[in-house]
Amino acid sequence: MTHPELKILPWNGYKAAISLTFDDGDPTQLETAVPALSKRGLRGTFFLIANRLKNLEEWKKAAQAGQEIGNHTLDHKHGWALSPAESIEQIAASRQKLEELLGVSTPTFAYPFTEITPALRQTAEKHHFLSRGGYGSVYMPSQNQPDWHYLASQVAFSHTSSGILKGWTDQNIYNHTWSIPQFHAFTGSQAGWQPLSPVKFEDFLDDLVEKQNQIWIGTLGEVGAYWQAQDLLEKTQGNLENGSVIWNWKKPLLMPARTTLKIQLHGAKKVYQKNRLLEPAENGIYTIAFDDEELKVS
Numbered sequence: 001m002t003h004p005e006l007k008i009l010p011w012n013g014y015k016a017a018i019s020l021t022f023d024d025g026d027p028t029q030l031e032t033a034v035p036a037l038s039k040r041g042l043r044g045t046f047f048l049i050a051n052r053l054k055n056l057e058e059w060k061k062a063a064q065a066g067q068e069i070g071n072h073t074l075d076h077k078h079g080w081a082l083s084p085a086e087s088i089e090q091i092a093a094s095r096q097k098l099e100e101l102l103g104v105s106t107p108t109f110a111y112p113f114t115e116i117t118p119a120l121r122q123t124a125e126k127h128h129f130l131s132r133g134g135y136g137s138v139y140m141p142s143q144n145q146p147d148w149h150y151l152a153s154q155v156a157f158s159h160t161s162s163g164i165l166k167g168w169t170d171q172n173i174y175n176h177t178w179s180i181p182q183f184h185a186f187t188g189s190q191a192g193w194q195p196l197s198p199v200k201f202e203d204f205l206d207d208l209v210e211k212q213n214q215i216w217i218g219t220l221g222e223v224g225a226y227w228q229a230q231d232l233l234e235k236t237q238g239n240l241e242n243g244s245v246i247w248n249w250k251k252p253l254l255m256p257a258r259t260t261l262k263i264q265l266h267g268a269k270k271v272y273q274k275n276r277l278l279e280p281a282e283n284g285i286y287t288i289a290f291d292d293e294e295l296k297v298s
């Protein structure tokens, strides 16, 4: 057979992708962000500080309902104030503690104050498959791999209008990119940073939901895993064996499980994963399980 052409669709088949992130675990996130998201069937990523975790039961419920929990260190200290040993502890012990307390995996990390140091980066790379940073190119095109351990994000401040927030979505869709807005506290917060009005936030979410057929609203871990899996598979050569072409790859250890990829195969007759025959969707697109580490086409 001729070698079929394998194409992986960026952003899960949508024009663009967005991941909503929330830092510091302020109690107003449980009052505003979590209900606003779940009411619309959306999920975000919440970066919690292990030693400052309040409302444990409510966070557990949110996590069980599908909100993603990320690691935001033990104590949210400034990176420059930490020794190399403390940097390791702040990330490694925090991941362990959050996972024990909440009973979920926390594959993603965010730097406190978006401050990066060599020791923090090295530890983040060892314990997490991606890390969110702060400033940089906030609209990430799928053809250029980003800095996976300092992903740029867009900070929403108290004064950020819902028009600006919606403009971020439009720009992202227009660019066919991935963007990562970053929220902190909401109105009524005791000590949270840059509280945002819930009205603005919900207005932004409603607009996002209206554009849902164009933009993939996935958690940071989901979109990051999709893109890393896509990149890995694109670099994999298919081998011709007994009239079939077989691709084999290895899922990186720290990457979350159950990532699926949307692919197109031109010139393929039958597509298998682990001897399971896959059926294409009506548009000819196959959904493959990255965990299977194998794709066979004949």
Ligand SMILES: [Zn+2]
Binding pocket: 023, 024, 072, 076, 111, 112, 113
């Ligand atoms: Zn923070």
